[in-house]
Amino acid sequence: MKGVRPRVKVPKKASAGDTITIKTLISHPMESGQRKDKDGNVIPREIINRFTCDFNGENVIDVTLEPAISTNPYIEFEAKVPESGEFKFTWYDDDGSTYEDSQKIEVS
Amino acid sequence: SRWSRAMAQQSITQDQLLQFEPLGNVTLIHITDIHAQAMPIYFREPEINLGVGGAKGRPPHVTGADFLKMFNIEPNTPDAYALTYENFTDLAKSYGKMGGMDRVATVVKAIKAERPDALILDGGDTWHGSMVALKTKGQNMVDIMNKLGVEAMTSHWEWTYGQDRVNEIVDGLPFPFLGANIFDAEWDEPAYEPYKIFERNGTQIAVIGQAFPYMPIANPGWMFPDYSFGIREERMQAMVDEVRAKGVDLVVCLSHNGFDVDHKMASRVKGIDVILTGHTHDAVPEPILVGETILIASGSNGKFVSRVDLDVRDGKMMGFRHKLIPIFSDVIEPDKEMTDVIMGHREPYKAELEEVVGETNSLLYRRGNFNGTWDDLICEAMLEERDAEIAMSPGVRWGPSLIPGQKITMEDVLNATSMTYGENYRSEMSGEMIKTILEDVADNIFNSDPYYQQGGDMVRVGGMGYHIDVSKPIGERISNMTLLKDGSDIDPARNYVVTGWASVNEGTEGPQIWDVIADHLRKIKTVDLKPNDSVVVTGI
Amino acid sequence: MGGVAASMLPLPALADAGADAIAKFTGGADAAMGDGVTLTAPEIAENGNTVPISVDAPGATEIAVFAPGNPTPDVVTFKFGPLAGSQMASTRIRLSKTQDVIAVAKMADGSYVQAKSTVKVTIGGCGG
Numbered sequence A: 001m002k003g004v005r006p007r008v009k010v011p012k013k014a015s016a017g018d019t020i021t022i023k024t025l026i027s028h029p030m031e032s033g034q035r036k037d038k039d040g041n042v043i044p045r046e047i048i049n050r051f052t053c054d055f056n057g058e059n060v061i062d063v064t065l066e067p068a069i070s071t072n073p074y075i076e077f078e079a080k081v082p083e084s085g086e087f088k089f090t091w092y093d094d095d096g097s098t099y100e101d102s103q104k105i106e107v108s
Numbered sequence B: 001s002r003w004s005r006a007m008a009q010q011s012i013t014q015d016q017l018l019q020f021e022p023l024g025n026v027t028l029i030h031i032t033d034i035h036a037q038a039m040p041i042y043f044r045e046p047e048i049n050l051g052v053g054g055a056k057g058r059p060p061h062v063t064g065a066d067f068l069k070m071f072n073i074e075p076n077t078p079d080a081y082a083l084t085y086e087n088f089t090d091l092a093k094s095y096g097k098m099g100g101m102d103r104v105a106t107v108v109k110a111i112k113a114e115r116p117d118a119l120i121l122d123g124g125d126t127w128h129g130s131m132v133a134l135k136t137k138g139q140n141m142v143d144i145m146n147k148l149g150v151e152a153m154t155s156h157w158e159w160t161y162g163q164d165r166v167n168e169i170v171d172g173l174p175f176p177f178l179g180a181n182i183f184d185a186e187w188d189e190p191a192y193e194p195y196k197i198f199e200r201n202g203t204q205i206a207v208i209g210q211a212f213p214y215m216p217i218a219n220p221g222w223m224f225p226d227y228s229f230g231i232r233e234e235r236m237q238a239m240v241d242e243v244r245a246k247g248v249d250l251v252v253c254l255s256h257n258g259f260d261v262d263h264k265m266a267s268r269v270k271g272i273d274v275i276l277t278g279h280t281h282d283a284v285p286e287p288i289l290v291g292e293t294i295l296i297a298s299g300s301n302g303k304f305v306s307r308v309d310l311d312v313r314d315g316k317m318m319g320f321r322h323k324l325i326p327i328f329s330d331v332i333e334p335d336k337e338m339t340d341v342i343m344g345h346r347e348p349y350k351a352e353l354e355e356v357v358g359e360t361n362s363l364l365y366r367r368g369n370f371n372g373t374w375d376d377l378i379c380e381a382m383l384e385e386r387d388a389e390i391a392m393s394p395g396v397r398w399g400p401s402l403i404p405g406q407k408i409t410m411e412d413v414l415n416a417t418s419m420t421y422g423e424n425y426r427s428e429m430s431g432e433m434i435k436t437i438l439e440d441v442a443d444n445i446f447n448s449d450p451y452y453q454q455g456g457d458m459v460r461v462g463g464m465g466y467h468i469d470v471s472k473p474i475g476e477r478i479s480n481m482t483l484l485k486d487g488s489d490i491d492p493a494r495n496y497v498v499t500g501w502a503s504v505n506e507g508t509e510g511p512q513i514w515d516v517i518a519d520h521l522r523k524i525k526t527v528d529l530k531p532n533d534s535v536v537v538t539g540i
Numbered sequence C: 001m002g003g004v005a006a007s008m009l010p011l012p013a014l015a016d017a018g019a020d021a022i023a024k025f026t027g028g029a030d031a032a033m034g035d036g037v038t039l040t041a042p043e044i045a046e047n048g049n050t051v052p053i054s055v056d057a058p059g060a061t062e063i064a065v066f067a068p069g070n071p072t073p074d075v076v077t078f079k080f081g082p083l084a085g086s087q088m089a090s091t092r093i094r095l096s097k098t099q100d101v102i103a104v105a106k107m108a109d110g111s112y113v114q115a116k117s118t119v120k121v122t123i124g125g126c127g128g
């Protein structure tokens, strides 16, 4: 799908055991399946239905999104960082596409 | 008459107005909701200002004789004229116009002469509300407030110049544009300075700003799409805790929440000493105590300046003394330097400002929960000029008054209407939609929880009447909607031709409302309004 | 599941849709109102299409959010993994009208607790 762009905000550094705040945004229309076009036909649903964040292969959060989530879904949450590593973010589209982003963090 | 006016004015002097027994070590000077009224004006306070729930019968929801009694003010005195509505025309003739930023400057200078460390704080709704402000995109007021020596401000109508203009001005301000509750809409991060800590006389004073919480709802959100507002009570508590942790001695909240919202916030956020409240335009002559917080309401349109002296010791407010100083423009000497700033900005628009478009035999005022004669006139103009069945005029609380016998200039018309979205629309609305609008606006005023109130007055209507029970919940307040021209019930299913102005929707089309009013005035020449009894209020 | 199918149901079926959706999440167990979960939402939505909400339920394994006044009441479910720094999350939601938004948290012991917050979706206009 065109125009879908994930963005994440993760601190570059943290101390071991810190809790950090992560913010994510993905540009996506989140077509609810409840709107009609000019001719009165229902516009088919097409949303991001799931979002996950993992750190070094272990899960931080797993989110199920419904059509009531706004255009350009925004998700903010907190993560523990036991060691240096990489966050992996995955968004799952109704159309079967997945979008990914990743972000390294240095833990001292 | 000239004689009675001279007699009346002899009874007040500048020294009396400024008289103040100093207290303690901190002085705050608060002015708010000037709405770009740089020149002296008449401003009639409301006759009807209903409080609901806990606010019933509590200031500022007390008017007229009840107000005079509550604050021990004699009728027909200068204070009665400044603070209440009764006998307004006669008293206006006796005591003259109020406000004028050059008079305000004199008062501020006098306080500063006595208390050089006094902090000057502007509660917002400053840049908007007059022809000159509209033409200069707020620049006249920015220059005036800079000259006055303002040290921090917060905001509301400022945003109706659009976010780019706001940021252009803010970048050049010599003081912070505070808003703990202004966040960027994308990443939900603070967008403006939440507070500033001032060191005065060895005392650390934190001033936390709170912008109007309902910005994109009450005004066109498309003009400032990158920002989000809201009450954000937790954020306010966090900021109070943060400045307390930094060891400040006094916490002041410079707020544009509106009085009842601030009253509730004071009861829930712990650690604020003083809330300088704005937005609802209330002039309350004494501080209102909520727990250990005092609320100061300093009126609007440049009519008043509040001086608050505080005795602050060891991080505690031990005492306060307050005066709501009425700015009698014939009594207070204008400050020459400020007059020059004001006149410099007026000069290019002199001819337009002074153009006489009619005169009035009626007292024209705006404030009041349900209607005002200014809006009766505006609705009449819209109905006739736009050939509509029903007119709607927004319940804004700004707009000075005109007294019978005054000529009406374009400046006067724009004082009551100027804005960046003044298009006078004409469209069709179903009776059901009109009911929904009235219910929605009513709930924004009469919801029993202040956090659900936006602080405007009821939308004014022309061409129709209705009953309102303010004690009922949303959906049940409005009844007996009738079309005045034939007395018929408003039919939910029928479409009506409706005209109005100040739509928050992008792309609204139509002539500017002030031109519509001017056209109408040029035709009728003289305003003679009949009493408006089209709204019947119950549940008080 | 699917928004399209649900939105095509005749209107009477919507009356208990909120309760049904919550029951589906809790497996029919009660979710008492309680301090265990906090839902933060604006009193008045700046824009009904994008209403910021935050949920927080220390010790929860999952938090689900419902908007029973919407055409379909399900909104979002947060499942917290082993590296969650807290059981707190924020997002932005669509509200078709004024309603009580409900957050239900599933606690580690399998019990459920809920919180609600009224968000007003208003036409707007007018201001002081």
Ligand SMILES: [Mn+2]
Binding pocket: B033, B035, B125, B279, B280, B281, B300, B397, B398, C128
């Ligand atoms: Mn104002």
Ligand SMILES: [Mn+2]
Binding pocket: B125, B156, B157, B212, B256, B278, B279, B280, C127, C128
């Ligand atoms: Mn305001």
